Each structure stands twice: as C-alpha cells, then as structure tokens.
Amino acid sequence: MSSVVVPETRQRSTATVPFRLLWLLSRPGTSSRAVSVLPVVAFGVVTALMLGVLGGARSFWSWDDELSGIYRVLSGIAVALLVVPLLSVGGSAARLSARRRDDRLSTLRLLGATPAVVSTMTVVESTLLALAGALLGVIGYLAMMPALGLIQFRGEPLGIGSLWLGVPAIAAVVVAVVVLAAVSAALGLRKVVVSPLGVRTRQAAPKTHWVRIVVGLAVIGAVSLSMGMLSAAPGMAVVTGILLGGSAAALAVLNVVGPFVISVTARRQVRKASTPQRLMAARSVLESPKAAWRQVSGVAMTSFVAVFGGTGVAIADAAGSGASRGSSEYFLMGDIRTGVLITVLASFLMVAASAGINQAAAVLDRTDLYVNLDRLGMPESVMNAARIRSVMSPLLLVGIGSALCAAVVVFPLTGIAILVAPLSVLVIGASLAAGIVLVWLALMVTTPVLRRVLAGASAPSSSAAQ
Amino acid sequence: MKPNILDTHLLYKNYGPSVALDGVSLGIEAGDAVAIMGASGSGKTTLLHCLAGIIRPDGGHVDFATAQGPLRVSSLSESRRSQLRRESFGFVFQQGLLIPELTAIENVAIALMLTGAPRPAAEQSAAAWLAAMGLQGLEARRIGELSGGQAQRVAIARAQVTGASVIFADEPTGALDSATSNEVMDVLLDSTVRSSKTLVLVTHDQSVADQCRRIIQLRDGRIVSDSDTATADANRPDQASLTGRTQ
Ligand SMILES: Nc1ncnc2c1ncn2[C@@H]1O[C@H](COP(=O)(O)OP(=O)(O)O)[C@@H](O)[C@H]1O
Numbered sequence: 001m002s003s004v005v006v007p008e009t010r011q012r013s014t015a016t017v018p019f020r021l022l023w024l025l026s027r028p029g030t031s032s033r034a035v036s037v038l039p040v041v042a043f044g045v046v047t048a049l050m051l052g053v054l055g056g057a058r059s060f061w062s063w064d065d066e067l068s069g070i071y072r073v074l075s076g077i078a079v080a081l082l083v084v085p086l087l088s089v090g091g092s093a094a095r096l097s098a099r100r101r102d103d104r105l106s107t108l109r110l111l112g113a114t115p116a117v118v119s120t121m122t123v124v125e126s127t128l129l130a131l132a133g134a135l136l137g138v139i140g141y142l143a144m145m146p147a148l149g150l151i152q153f154r155g156e157p158l159g160i161g162s163l164w165l166g167v168p169a170i171a172a173v174v175v176a177v178v179v180l181a182a183v184s185a186a187l188g189l190r191k192v193v194v195s196p197l198g199v200r201t202r203q204a205a206p207k208t209h210w211v212r213i214v215v216g217l218a219v220i221g222a223v224s225l226s227m228g229m230l231s232a233a234p235g236m237a238v239v240t241g242i243l244l245g246g247s248a249a250a251l252a253v254l255n256v257v258g259p260f261v262i263s264v265t266a267r268r269q270v271r272k273a274s275t276p277q278r279l280m281a282a283r284s285v286l287e288s289p290k291a292a293w294r295q296v297s298g299v300a301m302t303s304f305v306a307v308f309g310g311t312g313v314a315i316a317d318a319a320g321s322g323a324s325r326g327s328s329e330y331f332l333m334g335d336i337r338t339g340v341l342i343t344v345l346a347s348f349l350m351v352a353a354s355a356g357i358n359q360a361a362a363v364l365d366r367t368d369l370y371v372n373l374d375r376l377g378m379p380e381s382v383m384n385a386a387r388i389r390s391v392m393s394p395l396l397l398v399g400i401g402s403a404l405c406a407a408v409v410v411f412p413l414t415g416i417a418i419l420v421a422p423l424s425v426l427v428i429g430a431s432l433a434a435g436i437v438l439v440w441l442a443l444m445v446t447t448p449v450l451r452r453v454l455a456g457a458s459a460p461s462s463s464a465a466q
Numbered sequence: 467m468k469p470n471i472l473d474t475h476l477l478y479k480n481y482g483p484s485v486a487l488d489g490v491s492l493g494i495e496a497g498d499a500v501a502i503m504g505a506s507g508s509g510k511t512t513l514l515h516c517l518a519g520i521i522r523p524d525g526g527h528v529d530f531a532t533a534q535g536p537l538r539v540s541s542l543s544e545s546r547r548s549q550l551r552r553e554s555f556g557f558v559f560q561q562g563l564l565i566p567e568l569t570a571i572e573n574v575a576i577a578l579m580l581t582g583a584p585r586p587a588a589e590q591s592a593a594a595w596l597a598a599m600g601l602q603g604l605e606a607r608r609i610g611e612l613s614g615g616q617a618q619r620v621a622i623a624r625a626q627v628t629g630a631s632v633i634f635a636d637e638p639t640g641a642l643d644s645a646t647s648n649e650v651m652d653v654l655l656d657s658t659v660r661s662s663k664t665l666v667l668v669t670h671d672q673s674v675a676d677q678c679r680r681i682i683q684l685r686d687g688r689i690v691s692d693s694d695t696a697t698a699d700a701n702r703p704d705q706a707s708l709t710g711r712t713q
C-alpha cells in the first residue's frame with residue numbers, strides 16, 4: 001500500500017473520498033484475498049438458497065385447492081426461519097470488512113481520512129462484496145434449478161418451470177440481500193467504531209442471571225403441559241395453531257436461556273480443561289457467551305423446528321394412514337417432512353457460511369497473537385483445534401439442547417412418535433447431524449487462513465521489520 | 467570460559483532486495499547475558515529469530531548445544547524447531563502478546579501444558595513463577611486487568627516456566643516507561659543470568675544493554691562491535707547463579 005498519492009487526495013472534494021480510497025486500497029494482499037472471497041461466497045450461498053426456497057414456495061402459490069392455504073403458511077414459515085441466519089451472515093461479512101478497515105486505518109490516517117470516511121468506505125465495500133455475491137448466487141440458483149425441480153411435492157416433481165421466480169422477483173432478492181448487507185455492515189461497524197477492541201479488552205466476563213433459567217424452565221414446562229392436552233384437540237388447524245404458538249414461545253425462551261447455558265457450560269469446561277486447546281476454547285466461549293450464542297442460534301431454531309415439525313409429521317403420518325392414497329391429505333405430511341428437511345439443510349448451510357466467515361475474521365483479528373504463539377512453539381494444530389472447538393462446542397450444546405428441549409415440549413407426542421414412526425424421527429436426527437458436520441467443514445475450510453497468517457509472518461510479502 | 471550454548475556461522479538472510487543479515491558469525495556462552503544493539507532495520511530481530519529457530523537463514527547455520535551434543539537448529543524441520551522453541555527456549559517480545567481471554571496463571575501454565583505437563587502441576591509451577599515475578603495475588607486476573615509492566619512480567623514467567631535454558635527477549639521494555647522498564651529488566655536479569663540461564667536481549671536502550679555482560683552492535687546486518695560491559699564483572703556467569711532458582 002503506497003502513500004505516494006497524498007497531495008492529490010487532499011486537493012479534491014471530500015464527497016468522493018471513500019470511493020477513491022476504496023479503489024486505491026483494493027489491490028489484493030495476502031490476507032485481503034480471503035477477506036473478500038469469503039463474504040462473496042457466503043452471500044452467494046445465501047442468495048442461491050433464498051432464491052431456491054422462494055422458488056419452491058412460489059410453486060405452492062400456484063395451487064388452489066382446500067389445502068393450498070396450509071402449504072402457503074408453511075412455506076412462509078420456512079422462508080421466515082431462513083431470515084435469521086441470513087442476517088447473521090450479513091453481520092459476519094461486515095465484521096470481516098471491519099477487520100480490513102483496521103488494517104488500513106494507519107494508511108488512511110496518513111491520507112487524511114476521517115473516521116466517517118473510513119466507515120463509509122467499509123460499508124460501501126461490504127455492499128459491493130454482497131452485490132458480487134448475490135449475482136453469483138443468482139447463477140448458482142439457475143444452476144441448481146434442474147436438481148431442485150426433481151424434488152417431489154404432492155407426489156410429483158416440482159419441475160423447473162414452477163421454480164422460476166421471474167426477473168423482477170430475482171432482482172428484488174438481490175436488492176434485499178445487498179440492502180441487508182449494507183445495514184448490517186453499518187450496524188456492525190458502529191460497534192467497532194465505538195470500541196475497536198470491545199470484546200477483547202473487556203475487563204470481566206459478563207454474567208447471566210440464573211433467574212433466566214428458572215423462568216425459561218417454567219415456560220417450557222407450561223408449553224409442554226399444553227401440548228399434553230393437544231392430543232385431544234379437534235381439527236388440523238387448531239393443532240397447527242397450538243404447535244406454532246408453542247414453538248414461538250419455546251424459541252423465545254431458548255433465546256433468553258441460550259447464552260446463560262453456554263456460559264455455565266463454558267465455565268465448567270474451563271475448570272475441567274486438561275489440554276491447552278480445551279482451555280483456550282472454553283475461555284474464548286466464556287469471553288462472550290452472547291456472541292457464541294448468536295453464532296449458533298440459527299441452529300437452535302432449526303433443530304427446534306426440525307424436531308417439532310418432524311414429530312408432528314410422524315404423528316400425523318401414523319394417524320392419517322387412513323387417508324386415501326393419492327388424496328391431497330395423503331401427500332401433505334410427506335411434503336411437510338420434505339419442507340422441514342430442506343429448511344434444516346438451508347439453515348445449516350447459512351450457519352456454516354456465517355461460521356466460516358466469522359472464523360476467518362477471528363483469525364485475521366488475532367494475527368499478531370497467532371504469529372506470536374507460533375514463535376513460542378505452540379503447534380498450529382493446537383491453535384486450530386482451539387478455535388474450531390470454540391464454535392463446535394456451543395454448536396453441539398445448542399443443537400442437541402434445543403432438539404431435546406423441543407422433544408420435552410412435545411413429549412406427550414414424541415413418545416408416541418418414536419414408537420409409531422421411528423423412521424421420521426431418525427431422518428430428522430440424521431439431518432441435524434449432517435448439519436453439524438457441515439458447520440465443522442466450514443470451519444476446517446478456514447484452516448488455510450491461519451496457515452497463511454503464520455507463513456506470512458516470515459515471508460517477504462508481509463509488512464517489514466519487527 | 468564456558469562452552470558456547472549457541473554458535474552461528476556466516477548467517478545470511480535476505481528479504482527480497484533488502485539484506486537483513488550479511489554474514490554473522492557469533493558464539494554465545496552458556497549463562498551469559500548478551501545485548502544486541504543497532505539502529506532500526508539493522509537486523510537485530512532477524513538475528514534473534516535465526517538463533518531461536520523461528521526462521522531459517524538463507525545461508526550459514528546455527529548450532530545449539532544440548533546434552534546429546536550440538537543440534538543444527540537451522541536445518542531442523544518446521545515442527546522440530548517448533549518443539550525446540552517450546553521446550554528449550556523462552557521468549558519475551560515487546561508486546562507480551564498474552565492470550566487475552568486467559569487469566570495470568572493460565573497464560574503461564576499453558577506454556578508448560580504444551581510440553582505435556584498435566585494442568586494441576588503446570589498451574590502450580592506457574593503460581594510459583596508469578597510469585598517470583600512479584601505478581602502474587604494477581605493470578606486470576608485477565609490480561610486486560612494488568613498494567614503493561616505486570617503483563618510483561620507474566621510474559622517473563624511464561625518464558626521461564628518450562629525451565630528453558632535460553633531466554634530470547636526482543637525489546638521487552640520497548641513499550642514501557644523508564645521506571646517500569648527498570649523493574650521489568652531487573653526481574654528479567656534476576657530470573658535468567660543470576661540463575662545461570664542464557665539471555666539474548668535485543669534493545670535500543672543503552673542503559674538496558676549496560677545491564678548485560680556483553681554488547682553486540684549490528685549495522686546493515688553485520689557485527690560492527692562486540693564488547694564486554696562495565697557490569698561484566700558483577701554479572702560474570704561463573705560468579706553468578708547464587709539464587710539458583712531452577713524449575
Ligand atoms: N518479514 C520481512 N519482510 C521483509 N523485510 C523484512 C522482514 N523482516 C525484516 N525485514 C527487513 O530486514 C531488515 C532487518 O530487519 P530487522 O531484523 O527487523 O531489524 P531490526 O530488528 O534491527 O529493526 C530490515 O531492512 C527489514 O526491513
């Protein structure tokens with residue numbers, strides 16, 4: 001990065017400064033390549049998934065018979081569930097850009113840029129990366145259409161034609177993704193601007209009150225009780241209503257209890273840790289249980305919904321075996337199961353994308369520390385194990401915890417489900433496991449970022465001296 | 467005259483067009499305190515990193531004397547050098563660069579745990595070292611809750627806890643004010659030289675260098691002077707090591 005251009009920069013008007021600086025600083029460096037590729041890939045994944053799911057949902061809207069209402073509501077829920085992980089991908093990408101901003105801060109100061117200019121620049125940058133990713137995502141959506149078209153609903157493949165959203169809708173999704181990215185970049189950045197080292201330098205680990213857990217347990221218990229009465233409830237609509245209300249309440253509880261459970265578990269792990277990687281991982285979770293929760297909360301929702309939806313389907317499957325083969329009721333339950341699986345998978349893909357980006361950002365955030373630990377003789381494998389564990393451990397806790405939680409809430413139903421439809425339950429369990437493996441893979445993918453950081457410390461291309 | 471614990475022969479290192487080391491040959495006595503001085507960019511850090519096996523020289527070699535005979539550090543694999551660094555060497559850098567989410571005692575203990583020590587034993591040694599650094603009562607503090615001088619002392623404890631025979635320090639007081647800097651240097655010298663460990667110290671500061679027994683001046687990657695200091699007699703390794711703080 002050169003500072004030769006100083007005089008010229010000072011003479012021009014300030015309005016276009018961010019853009020010109022961006023151009024000036026956009027030359028690829030060793031770390032910045034990962035920094036821009038990861039968000040693009042993540043936004044690409046998100047956009048493609050969003051378009052695919054919307055396409056599927058749209059095809060339901062073309063039906064009109066007595067059950068199409070249910071299909072519409074359910075597809076709406078699936079789309080809504082995907083918005084949370086989508087937001088978290090946006091936030092992660094913004095954080096990665098903020099990291100890049102720190103890298104450049106000294107250069108920018110030399111060029112006479114104010115913090116406002118730096119912030120604008122970063123927001124512009126993440127927005128551009130999101131745009132590039134969204135466009136890639138559209139290509140991915142087009143490429144996926146033949147495969148998605150084979151998915152069966154109502155006993156027939158959807159077909160490519162019904163998945164096609166049309167140009168205006170696709171453009172709207174691209175715009176929405178880009179706007180989301182811009183907003184979350186701006187919000188994420190504000191935190192960074194207020195306190196560049198916020199998380200790291202905070203003096204004491206935050207405490208979460210035990211009252212939360214008591215309230216949480218009470219609500220879960222109440223919901224579980226009302227589920228108990230559910231089996232007596234008349235009619236599909238009422239059952240669906242109670243299920244939805246119950247899951248909303250339980251999810252709200254999860255959100256309150258989640259960070260607390262994560263911090264209690266991490267504290268216990270700190271005490272018990274017998275290896276450096278376990279100790280480092282547990283401490284880093286404990287550093288910010290809320291951040292750890294935010295990272296994996298998408299999974300909490302998903303596994304909750306998976307168990308809920310899966311159980312409901314299993315029951316209805318067993319109960320509704322009387323429906324005549326080929327009728328629309330006959331297909332509804334199978335279709336819900338398909339929908340649940342797709343939603344679980346899409347949501348895990350997004351969580352994986354966001355976890356991957358966050359880890360890349362975390363490595364870049366701590367370049368100095370990692371380089372130093374390497375010099376002290378800490379093996380790369382230990383550093384890697386520590387950072388991967390710091391995501392996987394809350395992920396497993398939350399994934400399994402919320403699945404169990406859902407199972408408790410619907411206990412009166414689950415018990416029966418396991419007896420009458422073990423296959424549905426198995427399928428749901430397998431998809432949760434697959435999702436967890438997916439996130440782990442995304443974390444493994446960031447290993448080269450760490451390797452490059454460590455190699456860069458002694459390579460001629462890194463910053464000179466010291 | 468004690469045997470040399472480290473020997474280098476005609477070290478060369480380039481970074482692209484810039485020459486960082488230009489034929490450095492140097493022997494370091496076991497138990498000695500050696501200061502490396504020179505202008506910024508003269509190759510001090512590069513020399514230290516070659517000596518410690520952090521980087522490999524482009525030419526020449528580095529030998530480290532072990533009980534089993536000399537070990538050619540400069541031709542060991544990356545993972546063997548990493549092992550050597552964590553088992554036989556200790557490091558103190560300008561910024562302690564301690565792990566911020568760990569407590570003081572955990573930061574020290576982890577160095578020992580990396581060599582395979584079980585955690586309770588590691589924490590016990592770590593506590594003893596923190597106490598020796600004058601940090602008793604601060605064991606459970608997180609790094610953000612320590613002053614710069616205290617953090618540097620934690621870093622010194624971390625460097626020492628494994629019983630390293632050579633301590634490498636790169637401007638360890640560079641970020642401290644002069645009073646704190648003196649305290650930290652006292653602790654560093656006290657825990658190395660006066661315990662018959664070897665200290666290789668990079669510094670800009672003449673008064674810091676004066677506390678070592680030997681001063682080497684670098685310019686443009688070459689040794690331009692190599693002399694004993696006034697404190698030479700007081701710090702002579704074979705007369706020191708009375709405190710005998712061994713680990
Ligand atoms: N990683 C590196 N990449 C490029 N040049 C480097 C690197 N490390 C050191 N140098 C160059 O090598 C020379 C010596 O550097 P260094 O050993 O850090 O000096 P000192 O520690 O005395 O300030 C300098 O010219 C420096 O710019």
Ligand SMILES: [Mg+2]
Nearest residue numbers: 465466510511
């Ligand atoms: Mg230096």
